[in-house]
Amino acid sequence: MRRALLRVGMWAVSLALVCPTPLWASLTFSLDQVDFTQDGSLVVADSEWGQFNVAYDQGSSLEWINLVANPGSDPQWIVQNHPLVPSSLTGTSSFSSTSYFDLGITRGTDLSSLDVLALVTSTPLSGAPTSGSLQTVDLGEAFAIINSGVPSGFTALNPPTPIPVSFGAPFLGVETGWHTGMPNVVQEQNFCGPGAATNSLHWLNAQHNYGLTQTLEETQTELAGNMGNANTGNWDDTEVQGKLQYALEHNLPLEIHYTGGVKLPTNGNYTEPNGNGTARNDGPITWEWLQREFARGQDIELMTNTHWVVMEGFISWDDVHLFGYRDDPFQNGSATTPAQLQTINNRHVWTYFSNGRVHIGNGDEVLQAAVAESPIPEPSSLLLLGLGWLSCFGFRRTPRV
Structure with a gap:
């Protein structure tokens, strides 16, 4: 079990771009394995869900970050086109954001690290990148709640499924x-x-x-x-x-x-x-x-x-x-x-x-x-x-x- 709320494996990235647009002045990201609670009690430790966290000084253009786990041996496109938003959109000069992904493991497996390939691009990718910055990231621990307050009776953790979004559409309009x-x-x-x-x-x-x-x-x-x-x-x-x-x-x-x-x-x-x-x-x-x-x-x-x-x-x-x-x-x-x-x-x-x-x-x-x-x-x-x-x-x- 990783120590609660510890953010480790924080990496600075200087990554290749698909086309020449300004890169963020600074960008760091971390990965966590998510533990799930229900009504204040831990019910799923070491889940198959991962949490991606990124922080950056904002630039003037919308860009995207992608991560591939286990590049070369068993590649998994874990972070698919996570937005890096410009300051003109949010009215801020720095920003942080999160998204969730499939760790590709069996529930209950304590995952300590991942080898990842990271790439920042000026337009969304239609497929997993094959080049970028290669590094080993130590996983921290994050928490989430299965049912946060809808009295539906649904309190079982849903497994990850493929993201139902096709990024192959022309990036226009x-x-x-x-x-x-x-x-x-x-x-x-x-x-x-x-x-x-x-x-x-x-x-x-x-x-x-x-x-x-x-x-x-x-x-x-x-x-x-x-x-x-x-x-x-x-x-x-x-x-x-x-x-x-x-x-x-x-x-x-x-x-x-x-x-x-x-x-x-x-x-x-x-x-x-x-x-x-x-x-x-x-x-x-x-x-x-x-x-x-x-x-x-x-x-x-x-x-x-x-x-x-x-x-x-x-x-x-x-x-x-x-x-x-x-x-x-x-x-x-x-x-x-x-x-x-x-x-x-x-x-x-x-x-x-x-x-x-x-x-x-x-x-x-x-x-x-x-x-x-x-x-x-x-x-x-x-x-x-x-x-x-x-x-x-x-x-x-x-x-x-």
Whole structure:
């Protein structure tokens, strides 16, 4: 067993590029083997899941990092086109992000190191790289939760599956979006629902000066009460119920709407049972809806059968849809350690949307519901649809908000 939360095997990389674009001023990455908890207890040690972590000073162009494990003998393309985002997208000068991958081992095997080939490129790769920087990386230990607060009864760890994204599409017409300053509240046990809603509402408050003076934790506690979540998790109907009540009681000019639904009605709108308002049903979940509403400056929470997260950004072209999210992988509340708090503050996770499926915590799952809040009145559609061309490879960025 590796020592908890130790980040070892941190490597600086100076890597070859597919075409001559500026390389990041500095870039380091580390690899972890993930242990999984449930309701505060360790249930899967030394899982087959790996966690990739990268930190870098940002440049002016979108680039990509790829890793191949066991190059030459038994190559496995473990990190596939993890984005390295430019400062113009996020409004920051340095950034860190995470993604998950298949270690290619049997569950319960304590993996101490990996030989990897790493390559940074200016465009996504359609296949595993065969050149780059070769190094041996010692694995650290990371933690994740199987079911972070959706009362579905699903508490078994899903195994890794092949990433259902084909990167062979022409890298043209790329669209991006980012919600700069999206917070990441420290969550209590099974508070992924109120936690995601808290992040959303505080981000909207910062954008529109709604006058909220609560701390993140105070808002989360109030929302959890509204949602009937006594550290027991909550479904999509009570997620919306809690947000409607909160918006009414705090006089927030928000229209709440959603797509999909498990407990939310899939035919007709949702009317809050205590007279706190109605949420509009926008129909089935599609990527087009997610990207459109996000680009309009709306915050979006996503729910599978095991997790709620808040959407932070996206990169999309052709049939390739990548998005970033924020969450708390520990849910230790007031017992959160300084090391865990640092991880939460710096945690930005990249994943995919493919044919209605995502990976936001427990492997590949169906995206069951997406909930958004629309400021009233909405910003000008002409302003929101104004797109600019960025850098030599030409990706369109929706206005950063």
